[in-house]
Amino acid sequence: MLEIRNLVVKIADEDKQILNGLNLTVNDGEVAAIMGPNGSGKSTLSYVIAGKEDYEVLEGEILLNGENVLEMEADQRAAAGIFLAFQYPLEIPGVATMTFLKAAMNAQRKARGEAELLTPDFIKQVNAAADKLGIAKDMLRRPLNVGFSGGEKKRMEILQMALLSPSMCILDETDSGLDIDALRIVAEGVNALRDKSRGFLVITHYQRLLDHIVPDTVHVMSQGKIVRTGGKELALELEKSGYASYGEAA
Amino acid sequence: MAAVQETIDQVKSIDVTEYKYGFVTEVEVDKPAKGLTEDTVRYISARKNEPEWMLEWRLDAFRRWKTMTEPNWSRVNYPPIDYQDLYYYAAPKKGASPKSLDEVDPAILETYKKLGIPLREQEILAGVAPENRVAVDAVFDSVSVVTTFKKELAQAGVIFCSISEAIQEHPELVKKYLASVVPVTDNYFATLNSAVFTDGSFVYIPKGVRCPMELSTYFRINEQNTGQFERTLIIADEGAYVSYLEGCTAPKRDENQLHAAVVELIALDDAEIKYSTVQNWFPGDAEGKGGIYNFVTKRGDCRGKRSKISWTQVETGSAITWKYPSCILRGDGSRGEFYSIAVSNGMQQVDSGTKMLHLGKNTTSKIIAKGIAAGKSDSTYRGMVSAHRKATGARNFTNCDSLLIGDQCGAHTIPYIEAKTATAVFEHEATTSKIGEDQMFYCQQRGLSEEEAVALIVNGFVKEVLQQLPMEFAVEAQKLITISLEGSVG
Numbered sequence: 053m054l055e056i057r058n059l060v061v062k063i064a065d066e067d068k069q070i071l072n073g074l075n076l077t078v079n080d081g082e083v084a085a086i087m088g089p090n091g092s093g094k095s096t097l098s099y100v101i102a103g104k105e106d107y108e109v110l111e112g113e114i115l116l117n118g119e120n121v122l123e124m125e126a127d128q129r130a131a132a133g134i135f136l137a138f139q140y141p142l143e144i145p146g147v148a149t150m151t152f153l154k155a156a157m158n159a160q161r162k163a164r165g166e167a168e169l170l171t172p173d174f175i176k177q178v179n180a181a182a183d184k185l186g187i188a189k190d191m192l193r194r195p196l197n198v199g200f201s202g203g204e205k206k207r208m209e210i211l212q213m214a215l216l217s218p219s220m221c222i223l224d225e226t227d228s229g230l231d232i233d234a235l236r237i238v239a240e241g242v243n244a245l246r247d248k249s250r251g252f253l254v255i256t257h258y259q260r261l262l263d264h265i266v267p268d269t270v271h272v273m274s275q276g277k278i279v280r281t282g283g284k285e286l287a288l289e290l291e292k293s294g295y296a297s298y299g300e301a302a
Numbered sequence: 303m304a305a306v307q308e309t310i311d312q313v314k315s316i317d318v319t320e321y322k323y324g325f326v327t328e329v330e331v332d333k334p335a336k337g338l339t340e341d342t343v344r345y346i347s348a349r350k351n352e353p354e355w356m357l358e359w360r361l362d363a364f365r366r367w368k369t370m371t372e373p374n375w376s377r378v379n380y381p382p383i384d385y386q387d388l389y390y391y392a393a394p395k396k397g398a399s400p401k402s403l404d405e406v407d408p409a410i411l412e413t414y415k416k417l418g419i420p421l422r423e424q425e426i427l428a429g430v431a432p433e434n435r436v437a438v439d440a441v442f443d444s445v446s447v448v449t450t451f452k453k454e455l456a457q458a459g460v461i462f463c464s465i466s467e468a469i470q471e472h473p474e475l476v477k478k479y480l481a482s483v484v485p486v487t488d489n490y491f492a493t494l495n496s497a498v499f500t501d502g503s504f505v506y507i508p509k510g511v512r513c514p515m516e517l518s519t520y521f522r523i524n525e526q527n528t529g530q531f532e533r534t535l536i537i538a539d540e541g542a543y544v545s546y547l548e549g550c551t552a553p554k555r556d557e558n559q560l561h562a563a564v565v566e567l568i569a570l571d572d573a574e575i576k577y578s579t580v581q582n583w584f585p586g587d588a589e590g591k592g593g594i595y596n597f598v599t600k601r602g603d604c605r606g607k608r609s610k611i612s613w614t615q616v617e618t619g620s621a622i623t624w625k626y627p628s629c630i631l632r633g634d635g636s637r638g639e640f641y642s643i644a645v646s647n648g649m650q651q652v653d654s655g656t657k658m659l660h661l662g663k664n665t666t667s668k669i670i671a672k673g674i675a676a677g678k679s680d681s682t683y684r685g686m687v688s689a690h691r692k693a694t695g696a697r698n699f700t701n702c703d704s705l706l707i708g709d710q711c712g713a714h715t716i717p718y719i720e721a722k723t724a725t726a727v728f729e730h731e732a733t734t735s736k737i738g739e740d741q742m743f744y745c746q747q748r749g750l751s752e753e754e755a756v757a758l759i760v761n762g763f764v765k766e767v768l769q770q771l772p773m774e775f776a777v778e779a780q781k782l783i784t785i786s787l788e789g790s791v792g
Contacts, residue, residue, distance in 0.1 A: 102747050103747075105743070129747075142738075142740055144745070144758075144759060155758055156750060195762065
């Protein structure tokens with residue numbers, strides 16, 4: 053369970069405050085969507101949860117299963133179960149995707165005091181997960197994300213999510229840059245991971261992603277706060293009325 | 303605090319105490335007075351019992367050197383070197399020219415043991431498959447203290463000994479090949495080396511012989527204010543093959559130490575020489591105090607048809623590196639390769655690269671150079687590829703990549719390309735990239751620690767070159783690179 057209480061955040065080295073006393077709870081098994089106009093602080097929220105260093109938390113707390121994650125480094129948060137699917141996944145030249153996956157999985161296992169994966173088990177797991185997402189074997193041998201299309205990069209994020217088996221998944225604008233077919237594959241990948249022990253925070257500007265990943269709750273974010281909470285029908289309402297009433301600049 | 307800022311702060315506070323080979327060995331040494339005169343040259347020659355022709359050769363080089371000036375075209379800065387304030391020869395007193403290991407000063411044996419270089423054959427043999435054995439020539443300051451597996455190599459007709467011994471035992475080979483690749487007056491440091499060279503290795507692989515094991519030389523500079531003037535000569539006769547590895551370390555000292563080496567390789571028809579270097583001289587401390595000045599001339603001559611010479615180097619040490627292992631592609635169809643990883647941190651300065659001189663027809667060459675700069679270091683790749691007008695069908699592929707860590711280091715690429723035949727095909731690719739804060743965050747978000755993330759990215763960057771090293775050295779080199787970059791991120 054992810055609990056965020058009265059979170060106030062500013063950009064480090066600047067006076068600009070982005071989150072202004074945000075409260076949010078995502079229960080295990082829940083799929084929560086955050087929608088909001090551009091500049092409302094949605095991506096900042098995802099980075100702050102994951103531990104990016106460009107921000108300074110002035111007030112509030114973030115608890116994962118009761119533990120304060122603000123005390124942890126980004127890699128410790130990952131090992132504790134937080135996964136962020138990036139809006140723009142980074143390229144890692146020269147590092148084969150397989151090598152990266154193995155390093156990441158073993159680093160998390162090590163942090164949790166578990167033994168390293170045996171290579172045959174690792175390969176089996178990767179192949180099974182890749183098949184489900186329609187990721188070709190030769191792509192796993194290529195350097196991670198280098199020269200991948202937008203759709204391939206997003207699928208690779210979901211593959212990592214599946215393999216790292218986090219308890220809290222954050223998807224930051226996962227639908228951006230995807231055509232409808234790619235969107236469907238990615239959404240199916242996410243839906244397959246829905247589980248009563250796992251929470252999702254789906255950040256999106258558009259309603260269309262939520263046709264494929266149907267949320268339990270929808271939160272509207274504006275000016276660094278959650279301003280409205282409802283069920284999945286709230287997303288449809290926003291689609292019709294737009295964010296005008298939530299202060300999006302015209 | 304942002305990761306990159308932390309990196310910078312870490313680098314600022316970096317102390318190169320990670321250098322684990324920085325210990326000093328206490329041995330009594332024999333050395334002449336400081337400074338360089340004809341008498342110094344005579345002293346060195348006399349200490350080595352050299353024949354008259356060798357002394358004359360040295361004196362001739364010395365006279366020429368006196369008329370030359372130090373080159374200053376490279377992108378490195380250092381205070382003027384006072385050549386009269388150095389010792390040019392230092393040899394352990396105890397057990398000079400030992401007949402067996404039992405006569406070698408135990409302190410020296412202990413040194414090599416500490417460095418992880420076993421010199422007793424039975425120790426080397428323990429648990430090592432015959433095909434993985436390595437014969438070692440150990441050079442301590444100015445003398446070779448021991449060469450292992452000589453007998454077994456001799457059975458295959460291979461000569462592997464110190465250059466001093468070769469001058470005594472195989473003068474005809476030395477006379478024929480010495481300075482045939484790097485002429486005495488090639489450059490200031492090569493001429494200096496010709497006058498005062500002390501020791502190094504000599505290898506001769508006869509016709510059609512594939513050297514039965516890896517050969518290696520381990521150079522150690524121990525004495526204070528002493529220059530090491532290594533001279534190595536490797537000849538692979540027709541159809542022969544040899545793989546040779548050189549390793550280097552030195553104690554941590556406040557003064558800079560000079561290492562001016564000359565290495566010559568000669569490959570005759572269908573012969574192949576693979577020369578690998580893992581250079582880990584003391585790089586100096588955080589303020590740039592101390593460290594080795596490494597001014598080295600390395601050149602291979604693909605004299606025969608279809609011959610091949612490949613240089614592989616992993617360079618993590620030295621305060622200053624000035625080094626361009628090159629290939630003269632004289633024989634038709636010959637091939638030259640250069641694979642390099644240069645890691646610089648702290649205040650290190652590197653100006654290094656290669657030359658591929660295509661003279662024969664259908665000659666090919668390949669250059670893969672990877673530079674990693676961290677701290678306040680400065681790294682320059684300088685490379686020349688040229689084709690003579692008769693070198694029809696010459697081909698070269700060059701790839702130089704630089705990786706920057708932090709924002710106080712520099713990387714430069716200076717390629718010189720000259721084709722005098724229209725049939726030459728030269729390709730040059732170069733990239734410069736930086737380990738970005740976002741890349742680091744991405745890796746950490748997947749559970750990798752900062753150290754692991756840097757190691758992963760750096761290993762991905764240098765993989766292509768590491769693959770060229772003999773297996774056991776590749777592992778060592780990988781560790782070495784990680785150690786050299788330790789503390790370069792927060």
